[in-house]
Amino acid sequence: MIKIIITKTEQKIKKVEITGHAKASEYGKDLVCAAIAGIATGGLNAIDQIKPDNCEFLVKEGLINIIVKNDSADLQVMLQTIYYQFLTIYQQYQKFISVKEVKE
Template structure:
């Protein structure tokens, strides 16, 4: 199962963590893993390459694991606001994946 955790502060997502594998299909053919991986990679790439936050964004990425912590990053208010758009888009997409494949995806949202 893929486990996704979001932390919110003042209604803004400030942290996300994605772990695990869906095990919906064979390795390389698992559409649930592909969907979650694609949107999380797209979001992280947008933060790093489009918003140019590389070097200041606190994140970690390994096989089956991705974490991003805006709260611990050295970002301006404007950069956080722009980051929020990307992360909210990812959140919206992941909710849709969960609606279709809830047996393979767990999403937790916590206010801090």
């Protein structure tokens, strides 16, 4: 299962943590995993290009972290977009994904 944890402070996203694998299909053919990885990778690439000093990224096999260092309104729009894209996939594939919001 893919676990997505969105950490918020005062309604602002401070961290996005994605762990695990969907296991909806065999490795390399798992469209649920590919969808989440595509959203996460595209999102962090956009943040890195548009707001290069605003976040810290950690990308490993089965783990993606996006940690806010310098917040801004533009950054929050990008992070909210990523979050709502995850929720869209989650609505269809709840057996393979969990999305949790944590308040600090």
